[in-house]
Amino acid sequence: MELRLDRLTKQYKQKLAVDRIDLELKCGVYGLLGANGAGKTTLMRMICDIQEPTSGEIFCNGQNIREMGEEYRDRLGYLPQNFGYYPEFTAYKFLLYIASLKGLSKQQASVRALYLLDMVGLADQKKQKIKTFSGGMKQRLGIAQAMLNEPEILVLDEPTAGLDPKERVRFRNLISSFSKDKIVLLSTHIVSDVEYIADEILVMKDGRLIHRGAPEVVTQEAKGLVWECKVDTKDAERYVERYNVGNLKNTGDQTVLRIISDVCPCEGAVETEPTLEDLYLYYFSEEEDRS
Amino acid sequence: MIRLIRFEFEKIFNRKTVYAAIAFIAIMGGAICTGRGARGQIVLNSDGSYLEGREAIERDKEIAAEYEGILTEEKVEEILETYRPDTEDGGFWLVNNIYNTLSSHWGEADGSYDGRDILSAFPDYRDDRPMVLGYNEGWLGFLETGMYMMAFIGALLVIGLSPVFSEEYTRGTDALILTSRHGKRKCAWAKIIASYLFTLLTVGSCLLFQSFVYWQSFGFDGGGASVQLNNHFTLTGVPYFLTNMGAAGYGLVLWAGGSLILTAFVLLLSAICRSAFVTVIAALACYIIPSMFGQLGIPPQLLSLNPIWDFLIETPMMIPKLSLAGGAQLSYVWVVAVFALVMTLVSFIFSRRIFAKHQVM
Numbered sequence: 117m118e119l120r121l122d123r124l125t126k127q128y129k130q131k132l133a134v135d136r137i138d139l140e141l142k143c144g145v146y147g148l149l150g151a152n153g154a155g156k157t158t159l160m161r162m163i164c165d166i167q168e169p170t171s172g173e174i175f176c177n178g179q180n181i182r183e184m185g186e187e188y189r190d191r192l193g194y195l196p197q198n199f200g201y202y203p204e205f206t207a208y209k210f211l212l213y214i215a216s217l218k219g220l221s222k223q224q225a226s227v228r229a230l231y232l233l234d235m236v237g238l239a240d241q242k243k244q245k246i247k248t249f250s251g252g253m254k255q256r257l258g259i260a261q262a263m264l265n266e267p268e269i270l271v272l273d274e275p276t277a278g279l280d281p282k283e284r285v286r287f288r289n290l291i292s293s294f295s296k297d298k299i300v301l302l303s304t305h306i307v308s309d310v311e312y313i314a315d316e317i318l319v320m321k322d323g324r325l326i327h328r329g330a331p332e333v334v335t336q337e338a339k340g341l342v343w344e345c346k347v348d349t350k351d352a353e354r355y356v357e358r359y360n361v362g363n364l365k366n367t368g369d370q371t372v373l374r375i376i377s378d379v380c381p382c383e384g385a386v387e388t389e390p391t392l393e394d395l396y397l398y399y400f401s402e403e404e405d406r407s
Numbered sequence: 408m409i410r411l412i413r414f415e416f417e418k419i420f421n422r423k424t425v426y427a428a429i430a431f432i433a434i435m436g437g438a439i440c441t442g443r444g445a446r447g448q449i450v451l452n453s454d455g456s457y458l459e460g461r462e463a464i465e466r467d468k469e470i471a472a473e474y475e476g477i478l479t480e481e482k483v484e485e486i487l488e489t490y491r492p493d494t495e496d497g498g499f500w501l502v503n504n505i506y507n508t509l510s511s512h513w514g515e516a517d518g519s520y521d522g523r524d525i526l527s528a529f530p531d532y533r534d535d536r537p538m539v540l541g542y543n544e545g546w547l548g549f550l551e552t553g554m555y556m557m558a559f560i561g562a563l564l565v566i567g568l569s570p571v572f573s574e575e576y577t578r579g580t581d582a583l584i585l586t587s588r589h590g591k592r593k594c595a596w597a598k599i600i601a602s603y604l605f606t607l608l609t610v611g612s613c614l615l616f617q618s619f620v621y622w623q624s625f626g627f628d629g630g631g632a633s634v635q636l637n638n639h640f641t642l643t644g645v646p647y648f649l650t651n652m653g654a655a656g657y658g659l660v661l662w663a664g665g666s667l668i669l670t671a672f673v674l675l676l677s678a679i680c681r682s683a684f685v686t687v688i689a690a691l692a693c694y695i696i697p698s699m700f701g702q703l704g705i706p707p708q709l710l711s712l713n714p715i716w717d718f719l720i721e722t723p724m725m726i727p728k729l730s731l732a733g734g735a736q737l738s739y740v741w742v743v744a745v746f747a748l749v750m751t752l753v754s755f756i757f758s759r760r761i762f763a764k765h766q767v768m
Contacts, residue, residue, distance in 0.1 A: 161582075161767055164582070164586045165585075165586070166581075166582055166585045166586055166765075166766070166767040167766050167767060168766060185591070186588050186589070186591075186592070189586060189587060189588045189590065189591075190588045192586055193586075194582065194583070194586040196579060196582040196583070196767070198579045199579065199583075200575075200578040200579025200580035200581070200582065200583060201578070201580065202418065202421070202578070202580065204421040205421075213414045214583060214587065216410045216411055216414065216589075217411070217583075217584060217587035217588065217589050217590055217594055218587045218588050218589070219587075219588040219589055222410065261583065265587075265588070
């Protein structure tokens with residue numbers, strides 16, 4: 117299974133949302149990182165063929181996805197950022213409906229729906245109407261519907277939004293067990309989610325793909341930029357204003373700061389091993405502040 | 408496919424507004440049928456006493472049987488003289504079905520015959536065939552009730568079908584549907600088929616209900632009588648020979664045609680508009696506003712392509728028949744029917760295409 121994006125571009129009036137992206141995705145889990153407005157969602161929608169590119173094309177195993185039509189969609193599973201549902205449907209009926217859209221037989225649909233409800237921890241709520249669900253439960257239902265047809269290409273836009281830590285762990289395990297021989301592309305703001313399960317990280321900024329590689333390789337981009345220092349608590353605010361602070365921990369009169377900076381922020385600061393979150397903050401702290 | 412149609416059908420019926428509209432129509436239908444049905448019938452006897460309900464209907468039918476057939480001036484004079492009441496306060500209005508019918512066209516203020524010939528009461532009539540008299544209460548009740556009920560059913564169709572596509576956009580379920588295998592084709596077909604089934608079900612049940620009420624109360628008597636001969640001022644302007652039964656047939660064609668045109672139109676709007684609310688407002692406006700076009704001098708041929716004018720049936724029926732090759736003549740009602748089928752086809756093709764090409768935002 118191979119997905120190839122060929123100079124993919126999307127322009128909305130004045131804004132260039134996705135800018136000439138060339139990308140090859142083979143089986144594995146890809147974590148798409150980027151600030152709000154970086155173009156992640158637009159890129160995912162184009163991959164799912166629900167937004168037409170301004171220019172460029174997408175090929176699945178060498179075939180243009182627009183020409184493949186049903187054959188391509190048959191291989192696709194998608195969880196949109198704002199997961200839509202029918203409030204009056206029960207969780208089980210909703211999955212049966214999506215399963216019929218995906219072309220599963222009645223029996224297959226029932227078996228698969230029950231299995232996935234169990235996998236996402238909604239088996240006991242299968243007869244409850246979706247309108248009674250919490251945000252996390254709806255999100256889990258969204259993940260289940262995306263996996264109904266055992267897709268070879270699974271696109272998940274912010275799948276962990278609204279999930280509590282326990283649910284996120286369950287989600288990561290689910291994706292890991294599911295991802296064999298499949299392409300899983302997921303975007304998230306929660307960097308640790310992709311850090312644990314992604315084989316490759318794709319970093320997007322202003323519609324362009326600025327980095328890609330294994331998490332440990334991409335993380336090394338931030339090597340020499342992450343510092344830890346202990347400052348007086350009364351001075352901590354000054355550092356927060358001046359530097360990109362990744363973490364702040366009070367220990368009595370002193371505060372331990374984790375700072376991402378091109379230069380050593382203060383005397384006694386110690387260079388530390390970067391994490392993916394540090395890299396994210398290095399690239400996107402300004403955009404996040406703006407948004 | 409059947410599963411998908413069932414789901415789409417269920418989605419249409421999952422809305423409280425649809426149930427509210429159905430309840431309203433049921434209440435209105437019940438009220439109209441009660442008022443126009445057997446309970447509302449009165450016949451005045453020569454001794455001043457009244458018959459009501461089923462007794463009145465039976466008496467009306469007896470009188471009609473006595474005079475049914477080709478209408479002549481002599482017959483008009485005889486009926487008006489025989490049944491003219493003694494009252495001087497205009498009470499002749501509620502005497503019996505046949506008298507009421509004739510007095511409304513040829514009656515003086517005191518209920519006597521005004522002396523005019525038959526055709527002078529119908530200046531637009533352009534047919535060689537003479538007018539035929541008969542009992543018409545049931546047929547006219549059916550036609551008039553149908554007009555009002557179908558106008559309400561039109562609003563129900565707008566409310567029920569406007570969200571079919573547009574609510575998917577509003578809810579964000581468009582992304583799930585359009586990325587699924589059958590989303591761009593079978594699901595769209597299922598939505599369209601479910602919508603037409605909804606139309607068939609609502610229009611069909613309404614018409615079946617009122618047919619049952621009227622034919623159970625009044626029977627089929629008078630089916631061969633001219634539809635122009637009535638005291639309700641309904642369809643009196645039809646310029647060609649048309650029986651009550653023929654008018655009911657045309658009425659059914661127009662109601663079905665108007666429903667199909669409206670369904671097609673709402674589905675197209677629903678596929679285009681990004682919000683269900685906007686679709687409802689736009690569709691209601693497009694449905695209701697043409698009802699005001701009658702005053703603007705717009706040709707009836709154009710008016711008749713609007714569902715509201717088809718539901719009100721008079722305008723399309725009053726258009727003179729079209730002359731075809733070989734001397735054959737065709738009622739404009741059939742033009743409406745063909746237009747309805749074309750619109751149905753257009754809605755099938757284009758609402759599916761618009762939905763399939765919809766860009767998720």
